[in-house]
Amino acid sequence: MSKFKKKKKGLPAVNTAALPDIVFMLLFFFMVTTTMRETSLQIEAPSLPSATEIKKLEHKSLVSTIYVGKAKDTEKFGTGYNRIQLNDKIATPEDVPTFILRAREEVSEAEIPFMTTSIKADKQASVGTITDIRLKLRDVNALKLSYSTQTGADN
């Protein structure tokens, strides 16, 4: 008779043995998609201007980025918004051709015409600096240019 009274109380524990598998899967996804920034910024992260008529930059390996903005090391470089960073150091417009030629060495010859230079400049930078860069780019025939912007609200 006592056999009938033996009722199991409480919920059975949920099997969580597969949880690590799921988490690992997610982990690997993020590990693979993560791209670490290979250059450390010597200037303060530029606050990009916003625009609506923008195009996506494709082929990341063919893009070389020039940063323009305020130097982090204000004692050495002043507080102006017109410092140029190439690779990982502060440079002058005169260094731009070398920078572009270096970047060209890394890609095959057929891809050189598709190389794009992306200028990430702070809103408060002045056009003069950008023009200096542009003239230097023209000297080395790096004609594809992209002014990096945020996606702005349409108005």
Add this chain to the structure above:
Amino acid sequence: MARRDTPEINAGSMADIAFLLLIFFLVTTTMNVDSGISKKLSEKPPPDYKPPIIKEKNIFEVNINRNNDLLVEGEEMKVEDLKEAAIKFIDNGGGIGKPGEDGTPGTACDYCEGERSESSSDHPNKAIISVQSDRGTEYGTYIKVQNELLKAYTVLRNRLSKQRYGMLYTDLEKRYKDSRGSDKEEFKKKVEDIKTSFPQIISDAEPTSAN
């Protein structure tokens, strides 16, 4: 001598470790897509290059001074009004266009809806927008101006594309990118057609410098 069973390793905290790593990568991942206003620079002219003579009426002059004020065709203007002014200029169609590369004579702009004024641009493919800025102009303003000018072209291209192909130019471009095979050729032709009808001719004049 029976071997003792190795005790099972407690894997209960494995999930915790994995979560920790997961959260680290979640935080450090940046999935930003780089985007911006793209521009094609003109090639460096040879030293003995003489610039072609362009009629004054085919040039739309935009000046930005060091206080970020705009002077458009000799008049002060706000950035918000620039788009309309540019549309009016490009879409004027007051004369005949550039002759084709194969020697065919230029034709009048039959898709323009502007005023066809004598004193404004002849044809969209002749209409040049020249932006001159001061060295001290803020980059943000410069981009804003470029953006407004590009917007003007987008409006015109959208209008023409809607008339000819029943869809906006922006959609047309997207379809072209997504399509495959024979469709791609067809869309390419359409895109090129719109592009050549309203070519983007924005030139950057050498900046002025007061010092």
